[in-house]
Amino acid sequence: MKYFLCACLAFTALLVTANASNQSTVPIAKPKIVGGELANQGDWPWMAALVSTYSEVSTSLQVAGTGYDSSPFSNSPADQASATMVDCGIGDSQCSAASNKICLIARGDVDFSVKVDNCQAGGGIGAIIFNNTAGAINGTLGDNFSGSIPVIAISQDDGATLLNLLGSIASLNVTAQQKIVQSSSCGASFIGEKWLLTAAHCVEDANINLLKVNVGEYDLSNGAENAKAIKRIYIHPEYNKGSAFNNDIALIELIEAIDNPAVTLVDLDSSRQLALDNAAVTVIGWGNQTAYGPNDELPANDQPDKLRQVELNLLSNEQCKDKLAQAYTDLEGINYLPDQVGITDSMICANHVGGGKGSCQGDSGGPLLVNTNQGWQQIGIVSYGIGCANAEFPGVYARVGQFTDWINNISKGIAIEPTYDFAITPQHTAQTTQLTVSNNSELTANLTFTLVIDKIGSTGFSLTPNSCNTLVAKQKCTITLAFDAKTLGQHKMRIIINSNDDNIPTSQSFISAQAIAANNVINTQLSSGSTELLWFSGGDKPWLLDNSEAAISSGEISDNQQSSVMLTFTGAGSLSFYWSVSSEENTEDPSSPYDALYLIIDGEKVDFISGEVPYAKVTIPNLAEGKHQITWLYLKDGATSNGEDKAYLKEVVFTPETAPADTSATSPPPVQTASKSSGGSVTYLLLLLTLLPFKRRRS
Structure with a gap:
């Protein structure tokens, strides 16, 4: 079953250049508000947006006295240049004709930063990169870009025009404005002090240095200066276990607590009864506003600046399973049973009879709300859907009542990073890491740490508690976790934390590792038996x-x-x-x-x-x-x-390297690559993001 998330992009620090029986091939969409209405400012003070903030950048381009539309690359130097324009192909090698010229470069095959480096290495003073497909380029040169020349992007059609104007004077300008603006990726909800709820898929690859939270936001076109910094993100350790988007929930901890109204959560029993009653619910967000079906092409992005809302009705999980099974059967001509559609106890469904209303791209992570005798309460988190606002396919939400203990264990107890995956490790190699333990309770805790093996045959783990046996309220410490890859294969275990006080809840951490074997056959094939270049293989x-x-x-x-x-x-x-x-x-x-x-x-x-x-x-x-x-x-x-x-x-x-190496580098270098999915670092403008794979079904 092909799942497309009901939300927007996940943030990451990485720069990427770009048939099972009874499995559906229906695309699952990323949620938005469809068929709803503009929300009233102030009605939802605990609504939050996950945003990236940046200085607004403007660009301009003139060639032979004619102006052309252009767009910026994130991390491009702010500067201007004017000179004769030369063709530098796709920029995959130093442009020998670029001395004191403007480089015209086609998108494709190599990273944007490499293209610009090759222009500057040839003496170029500015670069124009044109697209190789219809539409604009929204790209980044990457955090590690060290070039000093201005870079702009233009369309494929304009690039074709400029190829006929080589030798003409091109003048380009990149200017950083003083105004700070924001771009939203997902929603979230403020639940008190410094804690927010969102969907796990919104933040599973998040870089907290780039992602911020704007609590109480209404109009994304202003207010970027109010965005708050993130201290830590806790993704549910069993996210996606057993079913796609299962346990699709995450907690965001801000650096500082804020004084803001908080939403309360519906308990599990109440959520079940409300679903049986097909209670009216409201979902809010900044997602797209165009409905489409499971076989329709994704419509153009039309996310609004101002918050919108739409009313739906809950379904019981049995109703949701029956409805989805029938929809899949009708669509694909394969008989689906209710238990085959992937709805679990950690999910809750909602739809609008007749379709035309629902959530979609950009709404993920936002709250599904119900008006109870305690006022508005949150019953779900926008997770995924098939198409958008389709009558036959209900939207699916994470059921927050299922996670009350997990939320409290972290936000009010002893928190530890929910998961840690050691990098793939060569056999007979040891690795260590430090895991942070935080006491979010009001009491001093005496703690013990226990390793529990989750997979038969798992070995090689060890833990040192350091100074974490006694942890004062609101303080943190680190434990040392080690993995010695003596035994080949995949290894899984959990760290269980116990407190001496039953009033202090505790959490646990799921740890995984994989040891792979030396491969002398590959070593002979690819390294001629070298003892310095060693090969390992496994999985x-x-x-x-x-x-x-x-x-x-x-x-x-x-x-x-x-x-x-x-x-x-x-x-x-x-x-x-x-x-x-x-x-x-x-x-x-x-x-x-x-x-x-x-x-x-x-x-x-x-x-x-x-x-x-x-x-x-x-x-x-x-x-x-x-x-x-x-x-x-x-x-x-x-x-x-x-x-x-x-x-x-x-x-x-x-x-x-023949010359002395610069040992100050601490992060992977830019990658020069040619691939069908690359042709430059395709990202959403100035977010410095890329998508790592969201899988349709995960192990």
């Missing part, structure tokens, strides 16, 4: 030789499985390789792939390819001195397979 199936291409290919994995291969080495320099994939592609949203090959540099996921992508070369320049782990991970979701369902890798070359 559900290891990578294998593909002698037809003098390459290696991913193992024969099935749904919800993975196959990984890793290269380890020490030293500064650059790494290059060719990669290819033949897999199921998400054609509606290529940035959120179904089955894909991922590139992970020193534990940070930085790129992927998906679909039918022939061999393309990738160069990772400027790797700093030290130990490096480069991992290629082929990951399948829980549904359809297309193509060969394999990933390929060949011609892996590490070139040591």
Whole structure:
């Protein structure tokens, strides 16, 4: 079943350039308010928007005296340049004709930042990048961009026009304005002190340095200066366990408590009765406003600035399952049973008889509300839907009453990061990490920590409580968690925290790790038996030789499985390789792939390819001195397979740096890559975001 989230983008610090029986292929939409009305300012004071704030940027372009529409790249220097315009192709190498010129560059094949670097390396003083598809480019040069020349984007049509004007004078300008503006991605609800509720899928890859919360927001066109900084995000540890978007809830902790009205939550028993009564509910948000069906193309974005609301009616889970089973059966001609549609006890459904009203893209994470004898209370969180405001497909919400204990354990008790996943680890290698423990209660707690194995055969974990055995109210500490990869395979365990006082609730943390084996066959094939460039492989199936291409290919994995291969080495320099994939592609949203090959540099996921992508070369320049782990991970979701369902890798070359290395770098370098899903860092303007994969079914 192809699920598209009912909300908007998840924030991430990473820069990405771009058939099971009885499984549906219906797209699940990202929610918005459809068929509703403008909310009254002040009616919902605890409504919040997840936002990115930034300085407004303006651009201009004139060529041969004619003006052209342009748009900025985030992280472009604010400057102006005027000079003769030259063609620099796709910018995949230093532009030798660029000295004291303006570079005209086509989008495609390599990261935007690499294109600009190659322009400046050739002496260029400004860059114009034109699209290779219809529409505008909303792009970023990345946090690590160090170039100093101004960069703007133009359309594909204007790019074709300018190719006929080479040699003309081009004048471009990038100006940063003083006004701070905001862009909203999801909704949230304020539940008191410094805590908010939202959907897990809104924040599962969030960078809290970029994401903020605007509590009590109404009009997104102003008020960006009121956005509050985030201290920590707690995603439910069993999010997606057992069903797509199951337990789709997260807590956001602000750096400081705020004095603002808070919404109260409907308890579990009341939510069940209200659903049986088909009670009237209201959902609010800044999502899109156009309804569409499961087989319709996604409409153009039409998210409003001002908050909107719409009235719906609850369904019992039995009614929701029956309705969805019939809708899937009618749509696909396959007999669906109610228990096959993925509705769990952690969900609650709502719709409008006859359709035309509901939530959609941009509304995710926002509250579903019911008017009780205690006033307005929150009964759900916008999670997902099939199409938008479709009569046959009810919208699905996280049932907040199911999570009362989890919310209280964290916000009023002993909180620990709900999950931690050690990076894929070579066998006989040890890793350690520090996990933060916070006492959010009003009492001093005496604590004990216990490791509980969740998977038979899991070994290698150890825990040191450090100074966390006694924790004063409103204070935090860190425990040390270690994983020694002696035993191959996947390992899972939990950290259980116990308090000496029953009045202090506690939470737990789910830990996972994976140890992969040395692979001498791959080492011989790709590194000529080098003792410095060492290869490891594992996952559900290891990578294998593909002698037809003098390459290696991913193992024969099935749904919800993975196959990984890793290269380890020490030293500064650059790494290059060719990669290819033949897999199921998400054609509606290529940035959120179904089955894909991922590139992970020193534990940070930085790129992927998906679909039918022939061999393309990738160069990772400027790797700093030290130990490096480069991992290629082929990951399948829980549904359809297309193509060969394999990933390929060949011609892996590490070139040591000859000059002394700059050891100050602490984050992965920009990646120069060619892939079907790239052609530049495609992101929403100035958010510095990208989508890591949201899977339709997750393991």
